[in-house]
Amino acid sequence: MEKKSKLSIFTNGLIKENPILVLVLGTCPTLALSTAAMNGIYMGLALTFVLTCSNIFISALKRIIPDSVRIPCFITVIATFVTIVQLVIKAYMPELDGILGVYIPLIVVNCIILGRAEMFASKNTIVDSAIDGLGMGIGYMIALTFMGCVRELIGAGTVFGMAVTVNFLTPFSIATLPPGGFFVFGCIIALMNKLTKGKVREKQENKCMGCPGSSFCSKSQEGGCDQ
Amino acid sequence: MADKHTNLIVSAAPHVNAPQDTASIMRDVCIALIPAVSVAVYVFGLQALILTLVCCAACVFMEWATRRIMGRPDTTSDWSAMVTGLILALNLPVSMPYWMAVVGCFVAIVVAKQFFGGLGQNFANPAIVGRIALFIGFATQMSTWAVTPRMSSAIVNVAGADAISGPTPLGLLAKGSAVPTNLEMFLGNINGSMGEISAAALIIGGVYLVIRKVISPVIPLSFIGSVAVMSLVFGLDPIFQVCAGGVMLGAIFMATDYVTSPITNAGKVIFGIGCGVLTMLIRMYGSYPEGVSFAILFMNILVPHIDSLTKHVAFGKEKGGKK
Numbered sequence: 001m002e003k004k005s006k007l008s009i010f011t012n013g014l015i016k017e018n019p020i021l022v023l024v025l026g027t028c029p030t031l032a033l034s035t036a037a038m039n040g041i042y043m044g045l046a047l048t049f050v051l052t053c054s055n056i057f058i059s060a061l062k063r064i065i066p067d068s069v070r071i072p073c074f075i076t077v078i079a080t081f082v083t084i085v086q087l088v089i090k091a092y093m094p095e096l097d098g099i100l101g102v103y104i105p106l107i108v109v110n111c112i113i114l115g116r117a118e119m120f121a122s123k124n125t126i127v128d129s130a131i132d133g134l135g136m137g138i139g140y141m142i143a144l145t146f147m148g149c150v151r152e153l154i155g156a157g158t159v160f161g162m163a164v165t166v167n168f169l170t171p172f173s174i175a176t177l178p179p180g181g182f183f184v185f186g187c188i189i190a191l192m193n194k195l196t197k198g199k200v201r202e203k204q205e206n207k208c209m210g211c212p213g214s215s216f217c218s219k220s221q222e223g224g225c226d227q
Numbered sequence: 228m229a230d231k232h233t234n235l236i237v238s239a240a241p242h243v244n245a246p247q248d249t250a251s252i253m254r255d256v257c258i259a260l261i262p263a264v265s266v267a268v269y270v271f272g273l274q275a276l277i278l279t280l281v282c283c284a285a286c287v288f289m290e291w292a293t294r295r296i297m298g299r300p301d302t303t304s305d306w307s308a309m310v311t312g313l314i315l316a317l318n319l320p321v322s323m324p325y326w327m328a329v330v331g332c333f334v335a336i337v338v339a340k341q342f343f344g345g346l347g348q349n350f351a352n353p354a355i356v357g358r359i360a361l362f363i364g365f366a367t368q369m370s371t372w373a374v375t376p377r378m379s380s381a382i383v384n385v386a387g388a389d390a391i392s393g394p395t396p397l398g399l400l401a402k403g404s405a406v407p408t409n410l411e412m413f414l415g416n417i418n419g420s421m422g423e424i425s426a427a428a429l430i431i432g433g434v435y436l437v438i439r440k441v442i443s444p445v446i447p448l449s450f451i452g453s454v455a456v457m458s459l460v461f462g463l464d465p466i467f468q469v470c471a472g473g474v475m476l477g478a479i480f481m482a483t484d485y486v487t488s489p490i491t492n493a494g495k496v497i498f499g500i501g502c503g504v505l506t507m508l509i510r511m512y513g514s515y516p517e518g519v520s521f522a523i524l525f526m527n528i529l530v531p532h533i534d535s536l537t538k539h540v541a542f543g544k545e546k547g548g549k550k
């Protein structure tokens with residue numbers, strides 16, 4: 001993989017390879033937790049912490065971990081940090097534990113973290129991996145918070161718990177229910193595609209756009225594989 | 228339906244030329260709904276007419292605006308948005324605030340229809356999606372049923388003399404109270420969504436559509452028939468169950484939508500029976516008193532599978548053979 005500047009590694013996760021809106025990873029907690037804007041911030045912080053720490057450790061251990069058992073090793077590292085986050089939240093923020101509930105332990109099997117460990121941290125330096133983890137985590141947080149804002153505004157008439165339209169309009173509560181989550185998710189992805197059209201075109205010439213592995217596949221730099 | 232296909236090159240005459248196109252079919256559906264709208268205006272008053280007009284105008288405007296923004300050719304002249312607006316309005320209670328009805332039109336036309344590619348590409352009937360989104364999103368307003376003096380005494384007495392809202396016949400049945408007579412149910416002296424109250428008016432519209440060959444009677448008959456059979460199985464009055472709620476409106480006008488119903492007659496029978504059985508199961512065991520729209524939406528999603536199961540076997544080919 002060719003050398004990238006530190007800044008481009010960081011901004012990569014924000015827009016171009018946003019884990020939710022472009023890579024469409026980790027959809028389950030996204031749909032379940034984006035019912036309110038504040039949830040996005042909390043979940044984003046938890047995920048950013050785990051992602052950055054696990055990226056650093058996996059990058060540091062990449063020469064020790066045998067290739068054939070790398071997935072169990074990655075999960076062990078990730079589970080360690082998830083346990084730290086979970087116990088801290090349980091101890092100091094019991095209300096938050098009630099909101100995020102089962103989705104904190106589920107970070108262990110979150111595709112974003114495992115994906116970044118596999119595709120980035122196990123191939124790059126410690127500093128680059130840390131920056132990648134931070135960028136991806138913040139990209140996740142922004143996307144989740146934005147989606148939470150939209151769903152909270154439509155479904156409850158508030159944003160970050162502050163009344164916006166709730167006093168004069170009846171909230172359209174379907175937006176905070178599961179079907180509304182899918183509708184809003186689809187609309188935001190469509191909007192994102194529309195806004196990043198230029199970049200999408202650029203990749204299409206590379207013939208790798210339709211491939212989920214385009215961002216990390218070594219052949220995408222060479223102009224695409226045979227498939 | 229050949230009006231917009233100017234890019235198709237057709238060869239080898241002779242061709243059958245039918246006067247029927249999308250616009251004429253949709254116009255016939257509008258005409259067929261006139262009796263139902265008239266009964267709604269008679270029972271609920273002028274507000275029913277205003278709400279219907281608001282829905283139609285909102286749907287046509289949104290169809291025009293969305294296609295313009297998306298850079299697609301204008302399709303408002305095919306009347307399909309008008310029909311969606313009309314059917315959605317007939318699925319609402321008369322007391323529905325106008326802006327909420329417009330939100331429903333947005334979900335129906337923009338989300339369920341245009342986001343999926345417009346008429347012919349929608350995965351489910353737009354009016355049904357709009358109604359269900361409103362039903363879940365504005366649950367209180369969607370289950371407030373106005374009571375007027377033109378309704379059955381069974382409803383007016385339970386609601387009280389000055390009440391502005393009261394239970395529907397299915398609500399009365401669920402509570403075990405006395406229900407309106409079958410004649411009142413058939414004529415429409417009951418409350419409920421604007422268009423579903425009068426079975427008689429809907430049947431007149433349905434007969435008109437069948438005579439004009441706009442719809443085939445297979446889906447409505449199998450839908451209504453299976454509701455009747457299921458109510459006999461459950462030991463209920465089949466005439467009451469068929470006239471109550473949205474069965475007539477759903478069976479005649481919503482389940483027969485070309486885009487979201489199966490092509491072959493065998494498929495239509497499966498579709499109709501599925502709708503009827505699901506409707507009765509939701510009425511009996513579900514948490515909602517009425518299940519027509521959920522049943523139709525569910526069967527809409529199954530249509531591609533029904534179609535692939537009931538494909539015609541071409542002449543000379545073996546059943547189940549691929550080539």
